[in-house]
Amino acid sequence: xxxxxxxxxxxxxxxxxxxxxxxxxxxxxxxxxxxxxxxxxxxxxxxxxxxxxxxxxxxxxxxxxxxxxxxxxxxxxxxxxxxxxxxxxxxxxxxxxxx
Numbered sequence: 001x002x003x004x005x006x007x008x009x010x011x012x013x014x015x016x017x018x019x020x021x022x023x024x025x026x027x028x029x030x031x032x033x034x035x036x037x038x039x040x041x042x043x044x045x046x047x048x049x050x051x052x053x054x055x056x057x058x059x060x061x062x063x064x065x066x067x068x069x070x071x072x073x074x075x076x077x078x079x080x081x082x083x084x085x086x087x088x089x090x091x092x093x094x095x096x097x098x099x
Contacts, residue, residue, distance in 0.1 A: 023029040042049045 023033070039049075048054055
């Protein structure tokens, strides 16, 4: 097990490292913490932020983007297709390229 990178090592109890630092080492946990802080700040800044009508409007506004993201993810997963800027520029210069 010592050949695995540090981030893949099994979790061990290490009381010398604070809990917050261990959570922030995980990228997803850091993003979740930032989202929680952002919601808390916005709810304190505006009394209308957590109202049901505002939450409904935010969800309705994001639904189009969410549906498009699901469609793009399905294409990428099914066809193993990713159009990165490098791939686009390479295929535009040489249409017979397989990169």
